[in-house]
Amino acid sequence: MSTGNCLxxxxxxVLSVLPRNASAQDLDGAVDAEDDQSxxxxxxxxxxxxxxxxxxxAEAATAPEDARGWLREPRSGPYVFPAIGRAIGSGFxxxxxxxxxxxxxGVYLEAKYDVSExxxxxxxxxxxxxxxxxxxxxxxxxxxAVGAKAFHDDLLGDDEAISVSAKYGGAEGQTYQFKFExxxxxxxxxxxxxxxxxxSKGNLFFGGIGNADADMGTMLDPRESSLETRYRERRYxxxxxxxxxxxxxTSRLRVGLSALYNDRSFLELxxxxxxxxxxxxxxxxxxxxxxxxSLAEVTADLEFDLLEGSKNPTxxxxxxxxxxxxxxxxxxxxxxxxxxxxxxxxxVYPGRVLHLRLAHEVLAGKADEIPFTDLPRxxxxxxxxxxxxxxxxxxxxxxxxxxxxxxxxxNFGAALFLELGKVARTYGELAESGSWHLGSGxxxxxxxxxxxxxxxxxxxxxxxxxxxxxxxxxxxxxxxKEL
Numbered sequence: 001m002s003t004g005n006c007l008x009x010x011x012x013x014v015l016s017v018l019p020r021n022a023s024a025q026d027l028d029g030a031v032d033a034e035d036d037q038s039x040x041x042x043x044x045x046x047x048x049x050x051x052x053x054x055x056x057x058a059e060a061a062t063a064p065e066d067a068r069g070w071l072r073e074p075r076s077g078p079y080v081f082p083a084i085g086r087a088i089g090s091g092f093x094x095x096x097x098x099x100x101x102x103x104x105x106g107v108y109l110e111a112k113y114d115v116s117e118x119x120x121x122x123x124x125x126x127x128x129x130x131x132x133x134x135x136x137x138x139x140x141x142x143x144x145a146v147g148a149k150a151f152h153d154d155l156l157g158d159d160e161a162i163s164v165s166a167k168y169g170g171a172e173g174q175t176y177q178f179k180f181e182x183x184x185x186x187x188x189x190x191x192x193x194x195x196x197x198x199x200s201k202g203n204l205f206f207g208g209i210g211n212a213d214a215d216m217g218t219m220l221d222p223r224e225s226s227l228e229t230r231y232r233e234r235r236y237x238x239x240x241x242x243x244x245x246x247x248x249x250t251s252r253l254r255v256g257l258s259a260l261y262n263d264r265s266f267l268e269l270x271x272x273x274x275x276x277x278x279x280x281x282x283x284x285x286x287x288x289x290x291x292x293x294s295l296a297e298v299t300a301d302l303e304f305d306l307l308e309g310s311k312n313p314t315x316x317x318x319x320x321x322x323x324x325x326x327x328x329x330x331x332x333x334x335x336x337x338x339x340x341x342x343x344x345x346x347x348v349y350p351g352r353v354l355h356l357r358l359a360h361e362v363l364a365g366k367a368d369e370i371p372f373t374d375l376p377r378x379x380x381x382x383x384x385x386x387x388x389x390x391x392x393x394x395x396x397x398x399x400x401x402x403x404x405x406x407x408x409x410x411n412f413g414a415a416l417f418l419e420l421g422k423v424a425r426t427y428g429e430l431a432e433s434g435s436w437h438l439g440s441g442x443x444x445x446x447x448x449x450x451x452x453x454x455x456x457x458x459x460x461x462x463x464x465x466x467x468x469x470x471x472x473x474x475x476x477x478x479x480x481k482e483l
Contacts, residue, residue, distance in 0.1 A: 135147050136468065142389060151164075160182055199235045204230060262296075289371030299323060352405070363376060363395045375394060398423075411448065440461075442458060
């Protein structure tokens with residue numbers, strides 16, 4: 001094809017893509033724009049080549065051992081704070097691993113081998129209503145207690161429960177107990193509970209009465225110091241409770257009476273004991289009842305449970321109250337009252353539960369007519385974690401608890417808690433801002449369909465305290481067991 005024909009073809013193509021009313025000036029503008037674009041592209045290519053050339057030159061000028069990729073050379077010298085930060089982080093990571101590793105192992109074993117059911121196969125009958133099981137508890141300052149419990153929870157076919165248990169060591173000393181309960185007698189209208197118990201404890205705590213400072217001395221009045229001491233006790237206990245049941249399971253009311261009998265005797269610790277004996281610090285003659293006594297007490301009892309939701313309650317209200325006292329028996333006489341209000345609220349998802357609790361207990365009477373062992377006490381597993389068991393005692397005791405439960409697995413959960421409590425001689429003293437005791441911490445628990453079966457807590461109050469026990473969120477559970 002000739003040169004002229006080529007030019008004609010190009011012109012035809014250009015004219016075909018332009019609007020029909022395009023003029024010669026428009027065509028000239030298009031050609032000029034094409035020339036400008038070509039010029040711009042050529043300029044950018046030239047600039048890129050120059051930049052590449054400069055970079056190549058810079059790279060060639062930098063020795064390999066000096067290449068660091070720095071925009072600005074950092075300062076030289078020892079890096080103390082980063083090293084401290086790394087050490088703290090490593091220590092925290094190791095601590096978290098130590099805490100989480102047993103949980104992961106337990107969840108893995110439970111999911112893979114169904115450990116809880118296999119354990120029940122060993123200790124329970126096929127109906128899961130009877131068995132012989134090991135029991136254990138641990139409380140800081142007292143040590144480990146172990147034992148066994150034989151029970152039957154459906155003795156006559158209507159949830160009648162009978163059990164015999166024995167524990168040794170720790171805060172329990174030597175403890176033997178027989179318990180019998182008819183939860184729904186006479187067409188579900190009456191309940192009956194009975195308990196017999198023997199204890200021989202050689203390491204009980206006494207730290208004065210009230211909120212005194214830990215002053216040193218001997219033959220001190222119990223209200224003059226809060227020094228830690230120990231003593232021994234032997235006790236026989238009998239409890240009988242009965243009452244009426246009103247309402248369905250979701251709003252059950254129990255109204256009844258309890259009669260209990262205590263026979264106590266006390267001794268100081270042996271001279272060779274590693275602990276400080278109570279007689280080395282306090283005047284035991286000033287401790288009402290330290291010489292031993294027998295005492296009967298009668299109280300009226302009220303229990304009310306309200307559940308919202310049939311299968312998986314989202315809210316539960318619990319009320320416990322009692323009132324009565326010990327009529328005149330020799331040198332002793334007093335009135336005894338107590339109450340506990342608890343609320344459980346599920347937050348958004350099942351298993352995430354907020355627990356709120358407020359408990360108050362009071363003994364009214366003359367100070368020299370109330371045995372020191374009957375005074376309301378705070379400290380330990382059930383009331384004011386973070387402090388030694390029975391560390392505080394006086395005529396009035398109040399404690400509040402906020403606790404949050406979070407599920408980890410179907411049978412495992414974690415808890416965070418905060419507790420605030422105080423003992424006082426009068427309500428005026430209780431209303432004062434001082435002498436309140438704060439405890440906080442967290443723990444892990446094992447749960448089944450019937451509730452929490454075991455839990456391990458770490459709490460901080462007067463130092464770090466460790467607890468291994470059953471459920472602790474019922475303030476007066478220990479009262480039913482021990483008083």
